[in-house]
Amino acid sequence: EDQVTQSPEALRLQEGESSSLNCSYTVSGLRGLFWYRQDPGKGPEFLFTLYSAGEEKEKERLKATLTKKESFLHITAPKPEDSATYLCASGGYQKVTFGTGTKLQVIP
Amino acid sequence: NAGVTQTPKFRVLKTGQSMTLLCAQDMNHEYMYWYRQDPGMGLRLIHYSVGEGTTAKGEVPDGYNVSRLKKQNFLLGLESAAPSQTSVYFCASSQNRISTEAFFGQGTRLTVV
Numbered sequence: 001e002d003q004v005t006q007s008p009e010a011l012r013l014q015e016g017e018s019s020s021l022n023c024s025y026t027v028s029g030l031r032g033l034f035w036y037r038q039d040p041g042k043g044p045e046f047l048f049t050l051y052s053a054g055e056e057k058e059k060e061r062l063k064a065t066l067t068k069k070e071s072f073l074h075i076t077a078p079k080p081e082d083s084a085t086y087l088c089a090s091g092g093y094q095k096v097t098f099g100t101g102t103k104l105q106v107i108p
Numbered sequence: 109n110a111g112v113t114q115t116p117k118f119r120v121l122k123t124g125q126s127m128t129l130l131c132a133q134d135m136n137h138e139y140m141y142w143y144r145q146d147p148g149m150g151l152r153l154i155h156y157s158v159g160e161g162t163t164a165k166g167e168v169p170d171g172y173n174v175s176r177l178k179k180q181n182f183l184l185g186l187e188s189a190a191p192s193q194t195s196v197y198f199c200a201s202s203q204n205r206i207s208t209e210a211f212f213g214q215g216t217r218l219t220v221v
Binding site for chain 1: 112214
């Protein structure tokens with residue numbers, strides 16, 4: 001059964017304090033590993049797709065990486081506007097499985 | 109460019125009442141989805157559609173029905189609402205397959221009392 005586990009559940013950072021969010025996944029036949037950002041009261045917003053182990057993608061202060069079992073979302077020098085819940089999802093052949101998310105709070 | 113639009117944003121139902129949630133997308137996407145999001149659980153797929161006139165069951169389809177009469181619209185119906193259907197519902201669309209980036213609507217918060 002496909003499974004996605006995200007850790008930590010919540011993370012509180014000082015502005016400028018870099019950290020990483022973890023996404024562990026098991027899926028038969030990975031077609032893509034997705035990261036989304038979700039702000040309170042809003043729908044998820046697409047950030048990245050990673051397709052194979054070793055791949056990396058960057059967007060502003062965010063960098064996503066992928067291994068055969070995990071993906072990491074690295075946040076460098078975060079700002080308060082980076083506060084949100086970050087969702088990870090694994091895409092199989094006929095199904096996308098979402099994790100429960102990491103709620104990030106960046107304090108000025 | 110509106111993307112994915114859901115109607116309504118909030119709704120309170122009494123147990124046993126029925127309602128329809130409407131989703132509209134203007135990106136000419138083939139695939140559309142209905143998810144529910146509950147505290148402590150990941151987004152769970154209710155039903156999905158791979159094209160106009162087609163629908164398929166997702167992970168948690170019981171108590172819901174869907175229709176896709178037009179490519180741009182995907183309707184989610186609750187025939188007899190139950191308190192267990194209290195949730196936030198999200199519609200999403202993707203271009204041409206399931207495992208690709210999806211675009212989500214802003215959500216509908218439904219409370220069944």
